[in-house]
Amino acid sequence: MMRDLIPGWRSVTKGSLLFMAVALPVAFYLRTYDSATVKITILELASLVALSAWLLGSLREGRFELPERALPVILPAAALILWDSLLFALSPYRLAGLIDFVQQVCLLLAAILGAAGFTRKDVRVAVAAGLGVLTVVVLYALC
Helix, strand or coil: CHHHHCCCHHHHHHHHHHHHHHHHHHHCCCCCCCHHHHHHHHHHHHHHHHHHHHHHHHHHHCCCCCCHHHHHHHHHHHHHHHHHHHHHHHCCCHHHHHHHHHHHHHHHHHHHHHHHHCCHHHHHHHHHHHHHHHHHHHHHHHC
């Protein structure tokens, strides 16, 4: 019974990426002191939730899903993560570059997980959510 209440890892992964797609544009209009920090926090937390759900679900099932249709997105993003990791490891200013490195890795992980986990129907839902958010943001800006 309790198991029925817990969403599957695929739902958590997709949900956190969709949340990020909706929350980030809306966060541009928050009236906070530092809205950039709010947007960066949303990006990082949603990406880490999606990655954690994907890793734990894949470990539980005993296989990692990376569909062949997603390789044109996954391979360049993974190569960029490796390149950035190498540059970060060799940099004498690692502490100063840590924040930007984490942000870029989280953004690339979101792209990889979206490409790996979204079906055509999920992409349609994401586009519809994006258009809905765009409508809300534009109407808010006009007001």
